[in-house]
Amino acid sequence: MPRMTNLPNLWKPWKKPVFTMMVLVLPFGYQPDNPDSSSMSIGVYGGMGQAVAVLRDCSGRISETAPYEFREGAVAVGISQVSGDAQVLMGIKGGWLRADDVLTDTEDDTEKYRDRRSSYINPNISVEGAYTGAGFGLLFGDVPLFAEDVTLDPTEMQRVDVGVTGHLRAGSLSEVYFLLSLNETLPLYSGGGLFNAGVGYPVGRDVRLFTGFALGVQEKPGFLQQATISIPDQPVQLHLAGRLGAPNDRDENSGSVGITWSSHSNR
Numbered sequence: 001m002p003r004m005t006n007l008p009n010l011w012k013p014w015k016k017p018v019f020t021m022m023v024l025v026l027p028f029g030y031q032p033d034n035p036d037s038s039s040m041s042i043g044v045y046g047g048m049g050q051a052v053a054v055l056r057d058c059s060g061r062i063s064e065t066a067p068y069e070f071r072e073g074a075v076a077v078g079i080s081q082v083s084g085d086a087q088v089l090m091g092i093k094g095g096w097l098r099a100d101d102v103l104t105d106t107e108d109d110t111e112k113y114r115d116r117r118s119s120y121i122n123p124n125i126s127v128e129g130a131y132t133g134a135g136f137g138l139l140f141g142d143v144p145l146f147a148e149d150v151t152l153d154p155t156e157m158q159r160v161d162v163g164v165t166g167h168l169r170a171g172s173l174s175e176v177y178f179l180l181s182l183n184e185t186l187p188l189y190s191g192g193g194l195f196n197a198g199v200g201y202p203v204g205r206d207v208r209l210f211t212g213f214a215l216g217v218q219e220k221p222g223f224l225q226q227a228t229i230s231i232p233d234q235p236v237q238l239h240l241a242g243r244l245g246a247p248n249d250r251d252e253n254s255g256s257v258g259i260t261w262s263s264h265s266n267r
Contacts, residue, residue: 039263043076045095047190049243049254051217067250070099072187074258086129093122095187097143118143120188122165131172139163139183176201179210189217190254191241192224206230214243221245222252235262 048071074095081088096119124137141163165184171177177200185191198212210226222245229238239258245251 047256
């Protein structure tokens with residue numbers, strides 16, 4: 001088992017280039033619901049939910065499961081640049097995750113549960129056209145990214161040191177589009193899922209919905225519903241997300257709320 005990298009040590013060599021990028025471009029990241037934005041934006045998010053930890057035997061089969069709860073928060077800051085028919089968005093996101101660990105090697109109830117804490121940083125860039133878009137980023141941190149990484153035994157916990165984020169879009173952002181995304185939701189777990197696939201569409205003038213399914217640290221896929229609400233005549237958007245799933249009669253549900261501010265009103 002490789003030694004887990006401590007986030008402060010991991011962050012140290014990237015500190016100067018990341019802060020330099022923030023000062024030069026004040027990046028935000030992918031904003032699919034505001035394609036006309038060309039100004040500074042700031043977002044704050046929070047969420048919570050429940051997933052299932054597993055214990056596997058030597059053959060990889062699940063021998064025991066137990067639910068655990070998690071809480072998390074995230075922030076994002078930056079700008080977008082419009083060039084011709086394309087919009088370039090450069091961004092940095094960061095977040096923290098706190099979850100309960102279920103221990104199986106003790107009968108002492110006071111030691112049965114122990115908090116697990118993780119955090120991450122995600123510089124990213126995307127190019128959004130009228131009918132297609134794509135994004136790419138790197139995820140630095142110590143968050144588990146797969147269901148098999150979350151076990152009942154914390155000594156067997158697998159965590160990522162460097163991961164990849166990104167998305168592919170087909171269709172108009174102002175009408176209906178299909179989106180695949182990887183590790184881009186905010187917050188990372190309760191904002192939807194680590195891998196999302198679905199359809200985005202408008203409902204009235206100020207509301208956009210995204211409906212699909214989500215995969216991630218949860219054991220099975222779940223139903224995903226996201227909503228972005230633009231506040232009329234205000235440079236503010238409200239973001240809501242909910243995930244529903246119940247593998248093996250164990251609930252894997254989550255929900256989140258976020259708010260973004262930009263230096264001008266949505267067009």
